[in-house]
Amino acid sequence: KQEVTQIPAALSVPEGENLVLNCSFTDSAIYNLQWFRQDPGKGLTSLLLIQSSQREQTSGRLNASLDKSSGRSTLYIAASQPGDSATYLCAVSGNTPLVFGKGTRLSVIA
């Protein structure tokens, strides 16, 4: 059974800092990995999708990497801003629909 773990559970950083969120998964037989953002009480917004054959994807200040063999992914956020404050969720897709981690709650302090 696929399990997804995200570390840390919560993170607080001053504005402008670069930061890394971690995601690990137990079954490396995945099709792709997605990072989502969730604001309180809201739905999920897709940030980046990495196919299993890819090593990384970039969108603006966000960069996500994937090491399928070791079952790890990282989301790098450059020059963090207060507007980045949200919960970030990692999810993997394989023989079953998306399996999510519990998320990392990020607070960026002005």
Place this chain on the structure above:
Amino acid sequence: DTGVSQNPRHKITKRGQNVTFRCDPISEHNRLYWYRQTLGQGPEFLTYFQNEAQLEKSRLLSDRFSAERPKGSFSTLEIQRTEQGDSAMYLCASSLAIVENTIYFGEGSWLTVV
């Protein structure tokens, strides 16, 4: 097209009552998913459809839950005889049936059972 739409956004119901949620996916998407999320947890898979066929159901989907997608477009999720443990956000998502495709989520429907 503005994305995945869910209604109602919030529902408060008394224990034992039935509730129904509706999801309208992105129009060209043939896959539709239902997830449930409680506070501090990631979304948990409930079921998904490809066109009108329900292809997979989680063990979380007890006999009190039923989902339909009668014409391969919108979907409904009904919970019968609600219990307090059903209180959660119910998320709908849609995608094309290719592995390279991003899954898009709606804003969710909050259920509170009192």
